[in-house]
Amino acid sequence: MKILITGGAGFIGSNFTGLMLKKYPKYKITVFDALTYASNPDTIIEFKKYPNFSFIKGDIRDIAAVDKAVSGKDAVVHFAAESHVDRSILDPGIFVDTNVRGTMNMLEAAKNHSIKKFIHISTDEVYGSVKKGKSVETDMLEPTSPYAASKTSSDLIALAYFKTFNLPVIVTRSSNNFGPYQHPEKFIPLFITNAIEGKDLPLYGDGKQVRNWIYVEDNCAAIETVFRKGKPGEVYNVGGNVEEPNILVAGTIIKQLKKPASIMKFVKDRLAHDRRYALSSAKIKKLGWKPKYTFTEALKLTINWYVINKNWWSALKGKAFKDYFKKAYK
Ligand code: NAD
Ligand code: DAU
Numbered sequence: 001m002k003i004l005i006t007g008g009a010g011f012i013g014s015n016f017t018g019l020m021l022k023k024y025p026k027y028k029i030t031v032f033d034a035l036t037y038a039s040n041p042d043t044i045i046e047f048k049k050y051p052n053f054s055f056i057k058g059d060i061r062d063i064a065a066v067d068k069a070v071s072g073k074d075a076v077v078h079f080a081a082e083s084h085v086d087r088s089i090l091d092p093g094i095f096v097d098t099n100v101r102g103t104m105n106m107l108e109a110a111k112n113h114s115i116k117k118f119i120h121i122s123t124d125e126v127y128g129s130v131k132k133g134k135s136v137e138t139d140m141l142e143p144t145s146p147y148a149a150s151k152t153s154s155d156l157i158a159l160a161y162f163k164t165f166n167l168p169v170i171v172t173r174s175s176n177n178f179g180p181y182q183h184p185e186k187f188i189p190l191f192i193t194n195a196i197e198g199k200d201l202p203l204y205g206d207g208k209q210v211r212n213w214i215y216v217e218d219n220c221a222a223i224e225t226v227f228r229k230g231k232p233g234e235v236y237n238v239g240g241n242v243e244e245p246n247i248l249v250a251g252t253i254i255k256q257l258k259k260p261a262s263i264m265k266f267v268k269d270r271l272a273h274d275r276r277y278a279l280s281s282a283k284i285k286k287l288g289w290k291p292k293y294t295f296t297e298a299l300k301l302t303i304n305w306y307v308i309n310k311n312w313w314s315a316l317k318g319k320a321f322k323d324y325f326k327k328a329y330k
Helices: 011-023 041-047 063-070 085-090 093-112 146-165 187-196 216-229 246-256 295-308 310-317 319-328
Strands: 002-006 028-033 053-057 075-078 117-123 169-174 201-204 235-238 264-267
Touching: 002 011, 011 028, 011 041, 011 216, 028 041, 028 063, 041 053, 063 093, 075 093, 075 216, 085 146, 085 319, 093 117, 093 146, 117 146, 117 216, 146 169, 169 216, 187 201, 187 246, 187 295, 187 310, 201 246, 216 235, 246 264, 246 295, 295 310, 310 319
Parallel strands: 002 028, 002 075, 028 053, 075 117, 117 169, 169 235, 201 264
Antiparallel strands: none
């Protein structure tokens, strides 16, 4: 089996690639990634020790490069995307180009090369903010941010390729991931690394927004389960087993790193900030998957990982990162 993984140098994609390389030494795994600011080229270097691994530096917006990469493969797992909500508020255009057009290029190449399995990685943000209960796969899609709207578009285009062309597409919609190798612009790694550096932790609005956190290893196991047992044309929610307001997560990080509570600072809220995400994972659980980690143990593991791997994240908090934050807080 030859598998193409797009976005395999990013947070979830690199965790998933690591899992697949270890679990399937006989499969040939190729990562296709543009190595944007969000990527982690060091993991690609680490993967080169596996004889079944290869890497293509390429952009999903480039039709010819995509076509060449997909040619000869049996399956595609499509992670590559612009992934940060705050950046989509500052600069929506690239989210449409990459997430919508880029995904469409992937699907078109998959159709032309008769790909046998296409897993599209979507998100719980397609459901929008959830007042009560939990989102199920058949709920109406009501995305809020340009990021979420671009992901909703790509999710629906992927399903259209199943309905129209019978391309064997499967969609996973997961909740907020956290764990090793997540870029420090995102909430949990930003707060951990800021606390380690003795900087303030900028909590948006009243800090009572709720996210349905999932440890990245659990999400990767879910994607692998869907890869083996998922049914073409179906959507699978992948949620963690906890709903936690940001302010409590921040408090736990501060406590574990033995920092004063005063480093937590309330700042201007994100525009159109979704209040709550909550997923029902009943459907994927019928395939035999369930999360292995509790939120408490996974957060502890994650904090320890960032304490030990300062070299990895401090390289990502350089000038470009500081310039982005200046723009974001204007
Ligand atoms: P990430 O930002 O950490 O990584 C994205 C990867 O995609 C990077 O390696 C980047 O270089 C690559 N990439 C970006 N634009 C590209 C392009 N034009 N061509 C080729 N490669 C490109 O993202 P992540 O958090 O790992 O998310 C991966 C996927 O999972 C995304 O599709 C995201 O929407 C989805 N998702 C993320 C979460 C989460 O909590 N992080 C939750 C649900 C769904
Ligand atoms: O729900 C899945 C989504 O989770 C994915 O599709 C996205 O790719 C991923 O980035 C993530 O989106 P969020 O917007 O939920 O994650 P983020 O880490 O940006 O923020 C988590 C929460 O923390 C959110 O309520 C905003 C808040 N926050 C975030 C930052 C960066 C703060 O209070 N302060 C901050 O500085």
